[in-house]
Each structure stands twice: as structure tokens, then as C-alpha cells.
Amino acid sequence: MRTAMGVWRWRRNPLRRPTDLFEAWVAFAALVCVLLVAPAIGCVAGRQVDVTLQRAVREQRQERHLVPAVVVRPAQEPPAGASAEPSAQRQAPQRTQIVATWTGPDGSSHQGTVPAAEEPPRTGDRFRIWTDTRGCLVGQPLDPAAASIHAAMVGLAAALGAAALAETVRRMVVRRLMHWRYIRLDRAWAAAGPDWGRAGAGS
Structure with a gap:
């Protein structure tokens, strides 16, 4: 996630490539998702599950x-033949x-x-x-405290899943950008390579 600092570092760098700035913004967006969006998703998921489980607890206590x-x-x-192992x-x-x-x-x-x-x-x-x-x-009947623990575990799992998804998407984008950079480098070298070091070739 250190690449997120590149949004500021590449701001006025003359060597900056379009893909460098794009990669930095992708990393910054992933960092925001991990620090803000993922916890929010976990809280919402945990709260919804807790509401559902607490309702089930109340219903069970009324019916049982x-x-x-x-x-x-x-x-x-x-x-004897039907006994378990x-x-x-x-x-x-x-x-x-x-x-x-x-x-x-x-x-x-x-x-x-x-x-x-x-x-x-x-x-x-x-x-x-x-x-x-x-x-x-x-x-x-289900215990209210146990229901709250289950809801908290679901919320934590949802937050971790969202954070993992954001990081996975970031890695996929960076990998694609690297592949594209290598392709452009190969094309540039193929165009300039035959004339490299020749007198009068502008090298």
C-alpha cells in the first residue's frame, strides 16, 4: 500500500508516466477501501445479522x-452392530x-x-x-450473548473479505499495468534498437 503515496510523489515529476499516476490512484483507492469501506461493510453486515439473530432469540424464547x-x-x-466406531x-x-x-x-x-x-x-x-x-x-433457545458473538464474527469476516477483495483488485490492476509497460518498452526498443549507437542516427 506504500504506492498510495505516489499520488503526491508523482504529482509534478517530469519522469512520470500516465500508468504511474494511475497505479498510484488505484493504490490510494484500495487503501481507502481497506481503511474505511471494509470496516463499514463489516459493521453493516454484523448489525444486520445481529438484528436477525436477536429476533430469532426472542421468537424462540416465546415458543420454547x-x-x-x-x-x-x-x-x-x-x-452391538449399530454402535458407532x-x-x-x-x-x-x-x-x-x-x-x-x-x-x-x-x-x-x-x-x-x-x-x-x-x-x-x-x-x-x-x-x-x-x-x-x-x-x-x-x-x-439461542442465547443472546452467543447471537451477538456470531454476528460479530460475521461482521469481521465481511470486513476481511472486502479488504481482501480490494487488495486483490489492486494487484490485478498493477499486474496488468506492468504487462502493458513491458509491451510498450519492447515496442520502443524494437524501433530504436537497430539504430542504437550508429553515427548520425540521433542516438
């Missing part, structure tokens, strides 16, 4: 409820599955298999589970 459940018995163990079990240990009963917020009775809240589970133990308004099992 903690209800008491009672342990009936341990769930039937899966067949030992390495997968070590990486993601599973809690004991139990059969429990609960009453939904609408008063309906339910029974199903859920992970045990404590180990080892005992018949008659009481614990709480998340259900919707009809008593069906659902996941825990």
Missing part, C-alpha cells in the same frame, strides 16, 4: 418452554438415553426418549427439558 420431566426407565441399548465415541461421548414422561405447556401428556440429565439416571428422578407449546421436544 422448560417443563418438568420424570425418568421412567433407561432406554433400550442399541444393538470407538474413535467417534471417544471424540463425542453420548449421554445415557432414558425414557421420560412430561406434560406440555398446553396440558398434553408425552413420553419419549431423551438424554439423561444426570449420570447414572434413576427411575423417578425429575429434570427439565425444552419443548414447544404443544409439548414436542426442541433444542435449547
